[in-house]
Amino acid sequence: MLTEEIIEKKIEPDCDCSITGSINIISGKWKPFIIWTLLSGSRRFGELHKVIHGIALKVLSRHLKELEADGIINRKVYAEVPPKVEYTLTEKGMSLNDVLQLLAEWDKKHKVTK
Amino acid sequence: MLTEEIIEKKIEPDCDCSITGSINIISGKWKPFIIWTLLSGSRRFGELHKVIHGIALKVLSRHLKELEADGIINRKVYAEVPPKVEYTLTEKGMSLNDVLQLLAEWDKKHKVTK
DNA sequence: CAGGATCCAAGACGATACTG
DNA sequence: CAGTATCGTCTTGGATCCTG
Numbered sequence: 001m002l003t004e005e006i007i008e009k010k011i012e013p014d015c016d017c018s019i020t021g022s023i024n025i026i027s028g029k030w031k032p033f034i035i036w037t038l039l040s041g042s043r044r045f046g047e048l049h050k051v052i053h054g055i056a057l058k059v060l061s062r063h064l065k066e067l068e069a070d071g072i073i074n075r076k077v078y079a080e081v082p083p084k085v086e087y088t089l090t091e092k093g094m095s096l097n098d099v100l101q102l103l104a105e106w107d108k109k110h111k112v113t114k
Numbered sequence: 115m116l117t118e119e120i121i122e123k124k125i126e127p128d129c130d131c132s133i134t135g136s137i138n139i140i141s142g143k144w145k146p147f148i149i150w151t152l153l154s155g156s157r158r159f160g161e162l163h164k165v166i167h168g169i170a171l172k173v174l175s176r177h178l179k180e181l182e183a184d185g186i187i188n189r190k191v192y193a194e195v196p197p198k199v200e201y202t203l204t205e206k207g208m209s210l211n212d213v214l215q216l217l218a219e220w221d222k223k224h225k226v227t228k
Numbered sequence: 229c230a231g232g233a234t235c236c237a238a239g240a241c242g243a244t245a246c247t248g
Numbered sequence: 249c250a251g252t253a254t255c256g257t258c259t260t261g262g263a264t265c266c267t268g
Contacts, residue, residue, distance in 0.1 A: 019146045019214055021221040027141040029261065032133045045230050056262045061231055071224075082229045083268085092224055100133055102216050107135040110185075110206055143241070159250050170242045175251060196249040197248085233266075239259085246253075 022099065025070050028063055030055050032103075035089065035096055038073060042088035072096065136213065139184050142177055144169050146217075149203065149210055152187060156202035186210065 026032055033052045037043060043051070049060055064087060067073045072093040078084040140146055147166050151157060157165070163174055178201060181187045186207040192198040 018221055019140075019217045021224075022217045023141055023146065026133075027137055032137065049230095057231070058233090058263085059261055062260090077230095080229095083231090085230060095220065095224070099216055099220050102213055103133045103136045106209065106213050107132055110135075110209070163250095168242095171251070172243090172253090173241060176240090191250095194249095197251085199250060229268105231267085234264085236262080238261085241258080242256085244254090247251085248249100 025067070025072060026096065026099070028066070030059065031063055031067065032100060034060075034063060034067065035072065035093060036100060038087060038089045038093065039097060042076075042086045045085050045087070048087065067093070139181075139186060140210065140213070142180065144173065145177055145181065146214060148174075148177055148181065149186065149207060150214060152201060152203045152207065153211060156190075156200045159199050159201070162201065181207070 026035070030052055034048060037048060037051055045060070045064075048064075049055065049057065052060065055063075064073065064075070068075050071090055074088045074090055076086045076088065078086070140149070144166055147169075148162065151162060151165055159174075159178075162178075163169065163171065166174065169177075178187065178189070182189050185204055188202045188204055190200045190202065192200070
């Protein structure tokens with residue numbers, strides 16, 4: 001029955017397993033690193049590009065946009081020449097700290113990371 | 115300073131941000147649901163297919179294989195006709211409960227899930 | 229400097245048909 | 249029943265060149 005409803009609404013049930021939102025936010029090859037990096041303070045685009053080595057410009061750019069759209073980070077543009085843009089975590093973004101922390105602990109505990 | 119070092123090592127720092135392992139395990143469009151479902155007891159392939167409505171056979175099959183490879187679930191085959199296969203969470207799999215729980219809480223708190 | 233535009237490759241997801 | 253095989257589509261990540 002409940003199953004039927006789900007079929008009708010064709011949805012991920014609204015039981016406590018609604019995790020999709022949070023997972024979507026942090027999954028993306030580099031997103032956790034971006035967030036983690038910003039936890040220690042705001043950074044400029046170029047800084048992120050250097051710190052998170054290996055990430056393609058385009059990908060960094062898109063990830064930042066998505067994180068901004070998700071309300072995780074703020075983007076401040078300084079009207080200067082040359083241009084300067086700073087990315088900062090929002091409150092919501094900061095709150096991801098616990099989540100990332102737990103994931104990291106679980107990782108370490110189970111030696112998942114190679 | 116810390117930043118400089120990270121730049122030098124140009125790595126996903128081996129700091130506590132090593133989250134990739136745990137994220138890889140639970141990310142996959144339906145994996146959280148599979149795990150969540152199995153938290154209430156073992157299920158057969160067909161049962162999972164019905165409960166987790168909308169998932170393609172192929173995808174369910176692959177997800178199960180991956181979860182098994184990751185040591186999250188066990189696959190028991192009963193030598194019967196017709197065939198019967200049961201999937202059960204391992205200890206490691208059970209331990210993901212806390213993680214999923216936190217993700218769900220964060221989700222709810224920030225009304226991320228639409 | 230901060231990105232947008234393009235083009236590509238790989239993989240993830242999906243639907244249907246078929247088999248031991 | 250429990251999948252595999254096949255084929256197609258969409259999304260992600262990546263490399264390079266270009267611009268306000």
